[in-house]
Amino acid sequence: MSPKQTVLGIIIGAIVVLIGMSAFSVDERKQALVLQFGQAKDVQEGAGLHFKLPWQTVEFFDKRLLVSDALPNEVITKDKKTIEVDNYTRWEIVNPLLVFQVARTQSGVAARMQDVVRGKVREVLGQHTLNEIVSGGEDENLRRELMISIRDRADKDVRSLGIRVVDVRIKRADLPKANSEKVFDRMKAERQRIAKEYRSEGEEAAKEIRAQAEKERKVLLAEAYKKSQTIRGHADAEATKVYAKAYQRDPKFYAFSRSLESYKKSIGEGSRLVISPTSEFFQFFEQSRK
Numbered sequence: 001m002s003p004k005q006t007v008l009g010i011i012i013g014a015i016v017v018l019i020g021m022s023a024f025s026v027d028e029r030k031q032a033l034v035l036q037f038g039q040a041k042d043v044q045e046g047a048g049l050h051f052k053l054p055w056q057t058v059e060f061f062d063k064r065l066l067v068s069d070a071l072p073n074e075v076i077t078k079d080k081k082t083i084e085v086d087n088y089t090r091w092e093i094v095n096p097l098l099v100f101q102v103a104r105t106q107s108g109v110a111a112r113m114q115d116v117v118r119g120k121v122r123e124v125l126g127q128h129t130l131n132e133i134v135s136g137g138e139d140e141n142l143r144r145e146l147m148i149s150i151r152d153r154a155d156k157d158v159r160s161l162g163i164r165v166v167d168v169r170i171k172r173a174d175l176p177k178a179n180s181e182k183v184f185d186r187m188k189a190e191r192q193r194i195a196k197e198y199r200s201e202g203e204e205a206a207k208e209i210r211a212q213a214e215k216e217r218k219v220l221l222a223e224a225y226k227k228s229q230t231i232r233g234h235a236d237a238e239a240t241k242v243y244a245k246a247y248q249r250d251p252k253f254y255a256f257s258r259s260l261e262s263y264k265k266s267i268g269e270g271s272r273l274v275i276s277p278t279s280e281f282f283q284f285f286e287q288s289r290k
Contacts, residue, residue, distance in 0.1 A: 024058050025049050033059045033096045043097050061096040061106055065166060070114045072174075075122050081130040083173050089117050089154075090167040098162030113158050117168060120154045133173055143170075 026032045028047035035041065036056045045063070068091065072084040091113060093099055093106070103109035124146055125133055136142045147168055155165035 026060075029062065029064050030060045031063045031093070031096050033061065033100055035059055035100075059096075059100060061093050061099060063093070065090055065092050066110070068110050068114055070118060073118045073121050075125045075173075077125065077130045077133060078127055079129040079131075081175075083130060083133070083175055085121055085125065085173050086171045087117070087121055088169055088171060089114065089165060090169075091158075091163050091165050093162060094164050095162035098160075102161050109161050109163060112161060113154075113163060113165070116157045117150070117154045117165070120150045120157075121168070121170075124150045124153065 024032065026044050026047050030047075032044040033042075034044065034056050035058070036053070041056065067088060069088045070086075072086045075083050075085050077083060091110075093109075099106065099109045103112055128142075128146070132139075132142055133146070139145075147170065151165055151168045154168060158165055
């Protein structure tokens with residue numbers, strides 16, 4: 001290779017390197033800030049290929065709508081109740097040069113923006129009661145109006161940061177953990193009180209049912225006993241009539257039959273009786289010997 005070709009190759013290589021160091025592309029979702037020794041020189045918002053000086057650098061910022069989810073924020077309401085509000089913010093960068101000047105990076109400006117939004121959340125919600133914040137109170141549009149008020153106040157304060165707050169939304173509003181535990185304890189005590197009342201009412205009803213059942217049992221037994229005694233009385237009367245008729249027809253045979261029944265009932269197998277032979281109990285035995 002000749003010296004001329006070598007020099008030409010070096011020149012071409014240097015040009016390629018310079019072009020590589022000077023050219024940069026911007027994604028359609030991004031916007032670029034050209035910096036020279038830490039100082040902003042140019043803003044490129046259009047997508048495509050752009051050029052800069054070789055010693056300059058490029059800082060990219062998002063052009064899309066961004067979402068920042070902040071940590072729960074403690075708020076004291078108008079009725080002196082403490083709640084933890086969990087909210088998120090949708091925002092966008094409208095002036096990357098201003099963002100770089102006040103916060104240097106996108107994450108830095110996001111942190112400052114969240115501080116502003118948290119302050120506005122406390123400021124706006126602190127003017128209303130817990131019931132209004134949670135349920136909206138009597139105004140069905142109150143929750144929406146609160147969100148708009150927070151958004152507008154926060155957007156006004158962050159304009160100086162080069163960004164715009166598009167929307168602020170509350171995901172949830174809870175009592176602090178210590179307060180929640182007290183509320184749960186009160187709810188538990190209330191449920192236990194109600195359960196105790198139900199048990200007492202149940203026991204009282206059970207006693208009444210048992211007493212009524214016992215009363216009905218005694219009445220049924222008394223009626224059954226009365227009926228049985230009545231039947232037994234009728235039966236005894238009927239038996240007496242039968243015995244009377246039998247006695248009238250043949251008194252001697254009736255006396256003999258009754259004596260046999262007495263023998264059968266009083267003298268069992270293996271029984272021993274100590275009795276006088278002349279006793280009337282054995283009068284028919286004495287008559288049979290004659």
